Amino acid sequence: MSGALPPLREVIARHGLSASKALGQNFLFDAQLLDRIAAIPGDLRDRAVLEIGPGPGGLTRALLKAGARVTAIEMDRRCLPALAELALAYPDRLRVIEGDAMKIDNDATMGESYAVVANLPYNVGTALLVRWLGSAAWPPRWRSLTLMFQQEVAQRIVARPGTGAYGRLAVLAQWRSTARLAMKVHRSAFTPPPKVMSAVVHLEPAAMPEGVSARTLERVTEAAFGQRRKMLRQSLKGVPGALDALAAIGIDPQRRAETLSVDEFVAVARAVS
CATH class of the missing domain: 1.10.8.100 (rRNA adenine dimethylase, C-terminal domain)
Structure with a gap:
C-alpha cells in the first residue's frame, strides 16, 4: 500500500507545510530511519499504537507499514489534509484526532492496551513522559513508550546515580519501568535541522514498588x-x-x-x- 504513496517531501510541498518553531516541530523524511524507529517496540502487526504530533505523517507511514493500527493526535490543523490522504491509503488503520495531547485522556481515547511511538514535539515531550510515568493505575494501559527526545533529555531519562545527567527524570523513569537509549539520531536527519542531537528512548513498565505513590x-x-x-x-x-x-x-x-x-x-x- 505504501508503495502507492507519493514521497513525503512532495506531500509537504503540495500542502505548503513547514515545521512550526512555536509547536516544537522538526520533520523526519528518511524512510529507512523511520522504519528503524517503528521497529524498536517489536512486532506491531495489528497492535494499537498512539502517536503524538505526527505532523505530515512520516513516522505514521512507517507505523502503518509495520502493520499497526494508529491513533494520531495532532494539534496543527495545517497537517490534517496530509494525514487524511494517509488514512485513505490505509482504510480503517489510521484515526486522526485534532487536539492537544496534554488535554486528552489517552487511555479513554485508545480503549485498549497500546504502545506509544512518537517523535515528540520538543516543548511538551518531558511533560507527557512524566504524565505517562505518573499513572495512578499500574501496570498502565500503555505497554511501551518509544519516544524521540533531544539527546540531552534522553540521557537524563536513562542516567545512573552519580552522573551529571542523573536527576528527577531518571528516578521517575526508573522506579517502576525499564528505560534504555534505543538509538541516536543526527540533527541532519531533520528538516529543519534542530540545534541539538536527538535520541530515541524505549521504556517498558516494570513491577510497582509497594507502599509508595x-x-x-x-x-x-x-x-x-x-x-x-x-x-x-x-x-x-x-x-x-x-x-x-x-x-x-x-x-x-x-x-x-x-x-x-x-x-x-x-x-x-x-x-x-
Missing part, C-alpha cells in the same frame, strides 16, 4: 534535585517527614541528591507517605 516520589525528587548542590538535610527540610525518613532508613543527611539510588529515593518516599 508517584505523587509522593515526585514531591521528594523535586525538592531533592531542586537544590542539587545542597545536602539532603537542607534540600528536603521543606518536605514534611522527609528528614525523619532519612534517619529511619539510615541515609546520611549530608549526602547530595545525585548520590542516592532510585531504590533509596523510593524508600524515602515510602517512609514519607
Whole structure:
C-alpha cells in the first residue's frame, strides 16, 4: 500500500507545510530511519499504537507499514489534509484526532492496551513522559513508550546515580519501568535541522514498588534535585517527614541528591507517605 504513496517531501510541498518553531516541530523524511524507529517496540502487526504530533505523517507511514493500527493526535490543523490522504491509503488503520495531547485522556481515547511511538514535539515531550510515568493505575494501559527526545533529555531519562545527567527524570523513569537509549539520531536527519542531537528512548513498565505513590516520589525528587548542590538535610527540610525518613532508613543527611539510588529515593518516599 505504501508503495502507492507519493514521497513525503512532495506531500509537504503540495500542502505548503513547514515545521512550526512555536509547536516544537522538526520533520523526519528518511524512510529507512523511520522504519528503524517503528521497529524498536517489536512486532506491531495489528497492535494499537498512539502517536503524538505526527505532523505530515512520516513516522505514521512507517507505523502503518509495520502493520499497526494508529491513533494520531495532532494539534496543527495545517497537517490534517496530509494525514487524511494517509488514512485513505490505509482504510480503517489510521484515526486522526485534532487536539492537544496534554488535554486528552489517552487511555479513554485508545480503549485498549497500546504502545506509544512518537517523535515528540520538543516543548511538551518531558511533560507527557512524566504524565505517562505518573499513572495512578499500574501496570498502565500503555505497554511501551518509544519516544524521540533531544539527546540531552534522553540521557537524563536513562542516567545512573552519580552522573551529571542523573536527576528527577531518571528516578521517575526508573522506579517502576525499564528505560534504555534505543538509538541516536543526527540533527541532519531533520528538516529543519534542530540545534541539538536527538535520541530515541524505549521504556517498558516494570513491577510497582509497594507502599509508595508517584505523587509522593515526585514531591521528594523535586525538592531533592531542586537544590542539587545542597545536602539532603537542607534540600528536603521543606518536605514534611522527609528528614525523619532519612534517619529511619539510615541515609546520611549530608549526602547530595545525585548520590542516592532510585531504590533509596523510593524508600524515602515510602517512609514519607
